[in-house]
């Protein structure tokens with residue numbers, strides 16, 4: 307899918323929410339979606355980073371973005387309902403969600419894993435996605451053709467020692483994707499899929515593999531074709547798939 311060539315107006319008139327939009331892959335996805343015509347709702351926990359992405363979109367002359375500062379670790383149901391009400395008031399509908407924000411947590415044997423870190427990772431990587439979907443599915447149903455894209459990992463398909471809560475959370479992400487894809491298939495215009503980015507040059511990757519030379523890795527820009535494909539109407543008939551942004555790379559994260 308790295309060779310998918312998106313038309314420049316692929317996402318024209320679409321409203322797309324990106325979580326973790328201030329850094330790494332989420333930042334690049336937000337910029338890329340805006341460059342292809344989308345109005346992007348930038349959700350993240352560090353307002354300053356979101357403002358920088360907002361300014362970059364604005365300076366490039368792309369559709370004006372919106373900023374939603376929200377810590378997914380502490381956000382409660384009413385915060386998600388408030389977000390849904392704001393999006394409804396401003397835009398009337400939502401065409402896509404990229405669930406990208408995640409915490410790596412600790413890389414420790416499960417027998418010694420700190421319970422509070424386990425909770426923290428599950429809250430950000432799983433519960434927040436569940437609550438966001440519940441709040442926003444009614445708005446996605448207002449769109450002509452909507453897409454929910456989750457972010458998985460190779461350790462969400464085959465667990466490996468020491469990946470701890472992160473691995474457990476990515477298995478849960480795969481399950482949530484499959485459940486929603488199956489449940490919504492016959493009743494709605496919403497398709498639901500997941501992307502495994504593969505090893506990508508970001509802070510999370512550097513934290514997980516401190517000794518690795520980042521120059522050997524693909525950048526977030528390199529993997530954007532799949533992010534565009536699944537968010538645009540060319541993937542209208544794809545549902546319930548977990549796809550690799552770097553299909554030829556052997557699993558490492």
Ligand code: NDP
Nearest residue numbers: 326329330331351352377378379407408457505506508510
């Ligand atoms: P980064 O750590 O670079 O970026 C993660 C983003 O998520 C940041 O913007 C961060 O915000 C945000 N975030 C983290 N916690 C919260 C929170 N509590 N509330 C709101 N936002 C939060 O990660 P990557 O870009 O590398 O990863 C993006 C996705 O890709 C993740 O789902 C990851 O699991 C997945 N992935 C990445 C791989 C890689 O090699 N990079 C490989 C396989 C999967 P802030 O900027 O404020 O810290």
